[in-house]
Amino acid sequence: xxxxxxxAPNPFQPVAHVPVPLKGKRVLxxxxxGGVGHLALQVAKWQGAHVIAVASGRHGDLLRDLGAxxxxxxTQETPEEVSTGLDLVLDCVGGAAAARLLTSLKPGGALFIxxxxxxxxxxxxxxxGITVSSTQVRSSRST
Numbered sequence: 645x646x647x648x649x650x651x652a653p654n655p656f657q658p659v660a661h662v663p664v665p666l667k668g669k670r671v672l673x674x675x676x677x678g679g680v681g682h683l684a685l686q687v688a689k690w691q692g693a694h695v696i697a698v699a700s701g702r703h704g705d706l707l708r709d710l711g712a713x714x715x716x717x718x719t720q721e722t723p724e725e726v727s728t729g730l731d732l733v734l735d736c737v738g739g740a741a742a743a744r745l746l747t748s749l750k751p752g753g754a755l756f757i758x759x760x761x762x763x764x765x766x767x768x769x770x771x772x773g774i775t776v777s778s779t780q781v782r783s784s785r786s787t
Contacts, residue, residue, distance in 0.1 A: 675736030
C-alpha cells in the first residue's frame with residue numbers, strides 16, 4: 645500500500661504496482677475484519693488516511709478500536725451505495741465482485757485488489773480514470 649517491497653514483475657498484471665500516498669486521503673477497506681484487512685486499516689490510519697472499514701456489524705467495535713473512522717456493515721448496506729468520492733479502495737475480498745467498487749472512487753482514484761483473479765472491470769476502470777492494481781507478496785528468504 646505504501647511502498648513496493650521488490651522490483652520483480654507481477655504475473656497478475658502487465659504494469660508495475662504503484663503505491664498511493666495516504667495522508668489526507670479517503671480510503672475504504674473492504675474485508676476490514678479479515679487477516680489482511682485489519683492490518684491494512686491500521687496502516688492506512690497510521691499514514692494519515694480517513695479510513696472507512698467494511699465488514700459485518702459484529703466487528704464494528706473492533707474496527708473502531710483499530711482506528712476506523714467509519715464502519716459499513718455490509719449485511720445492512722453495500723459500500724458502493726453509501727461511499728463516493730474515495731481516493732483508494734483496498735479490496736481484501738477481491739475477485740470479480742471488486743468491479744462493483746469502481747463507482748465509489750473519484751476520477752484519478754485507485755482500486756487495489758488483494759485477490760485479482762476473476763476481476764473483469766479493467767475497461768470500466770479505464771473509462772472512469774481509475775487505476776487498478778494488485779500486489780504480489782514475495783519471500784525475501786534467500787533459500
